[in-house]
Amino acid sequence: MTDTVPKTVGVYGGGRMGGGIAHAFAVAGADVVVIENDEASSDAARERIDASLAKAVDKGATVRGGFEVVTDPAALAACPLVVEAVPELVDLKRQVLARIAAAAPNTDIGSNTSSLSIDELADVVPDPGRVIGLHFFNPVPVSDLVEVVVGARTDPDLVTRAQGWVTALGKTAITVTDSPGFASGRLGVAIALEAMRMLDEGVATAADIDTAMTLGYRHPVGPLKTTDIVGLDVRLAIAEHLERELGPRFAPPQVLRDKVAAGELGRKTGRGFYPW
Known part of the structure; x- marks a missing residue:
């Protein structure tokens, strides 16, 4: 090499x-x-x-x-x-x-x-x-x-x-x-989608869900803030692709669809799961 x-x-x-x-x-x-x-x-x-x-x-x-x-x-x-x-x-x-x-x-x-x-x-x-x-x-x-x-x-x-x-x-x-989502996408999207479901269900705030991962698992950035940085529209497209390829465990939560429909795409638009 x-x-x-x-x-x-x-x-x-x-x-x-x-x-x-x-x-x-x-x-x-x-x-x-x-x-x-x-x-x-x-x-x-x-x-x-x-x-x-x-x-x-x-x-x-x-x-x-x-x-x-x-x-x-x-x-x-x-x-x-x-x-x-x-x-x-x-x-x-x-x-x-x-x-x-x-x-x-x-x-x-x-x-x-x-x-x-x-x-x-x-x-x-x-x-x-x-x-x-x-x-x-x-x-x-x-x-x-x-x-x-x-x-x-x-x-x-x-x-x-x-x-x-x-x-x-x-x-x-x-x-x-070559496989759906490769390694990083499957893992990252799976965690992010579950974080969104937890937010939808009122388990905790976005900040507290992210803190669970940054302090509890030493992730540098939590899954919801990462989604804001990547772009909610990008996350939605990837989740829909993985749902088609791998099944309903990758179905996008409604909160993600709603935010994308409202134009709340994350950092690039000034609002996603957080204000920017």
């Missing part, structure tokens, strides 16, 4: 997750090419990544690489690795993976999916062996974990390379087979 990042890395999508992934690779020494849909989105992504890297430098980090944000996927042709980081919608991810494969026919492709099947996503790529899951966690620059998700057709050499990239980013890889 070679614990280095590729000299050039593509990131398709410059939102919160994609920007964070670009940040991590730039700090580790890669020149990152970020793909966005239009100039307005490109400007927003550029500002987001610039601010993130500046904050890291202020805290003493050394940024050994650079980045650019463009709208033409053809810029990915020279990247040995491209990471897809668009929203958790299977049709959208498949469209993006097909674009990456067309623009860069020999590149390794990582999907930053938190719950979708790598095998299903890889079906749109002519060589599915070069597709692997790289599930980064939010916020990417400071999170220590990356879930490396291995599809049935993923090349074993790609698994070894991916583990090395994660180490080179200063993070820890766990390697899991």
Whole structure:
């Protein structure tokens, strides 16, 4: 295993997750090419990544690489690795993976999916062996974990390379087979959904439920506050997917559906299970 990042890395999508992934690779020494849909989105992504890297430098980090944000996927042709980081919608991810494969026919492709099947996503790529899951966690620059998700057709050499990239980013890889929710999603969502049911039933307040996990089990953040940070809409989509795949134990509680319907999506909208 070679614990280095590729000299050039593509990131398709410059939102919160994609920007964070670009940040991590730039700090580790890669020149990152970020793909966005239009100039307005490109400007927003550029500002987001610039601010993130500046904050890291202020805290003493050394940024050994650079980045650019463009709208033409053809810029990915020279990247040995491209990471897809668009929203958790299977049709959208498949469209993006097909674009990456067309623009860069020999590149390794990582999907930053938190719950979708790598095998299903890889079906749109002519060589599915070069597709692997790289599930980064939010916020990417400071999170220590990356879930490396291995599809049935993923090349074993790609698994070894991916583990090395994660180490080179200063993070820890766990390697899991392609299964609904992988390891982190199934565990995290199961705890969060039960916390929501407890809140719905009046067992305790959101703060006290979270404190039970932070002080009792040493979780750094409780499950309801974590849901606010991840986004209630994201949690709902993942729970619905897991319910379809694994059964009713992952059925979303009504309080989650109600809050999403009301636009209370967590930190990004100013209110979820907590005011922000």
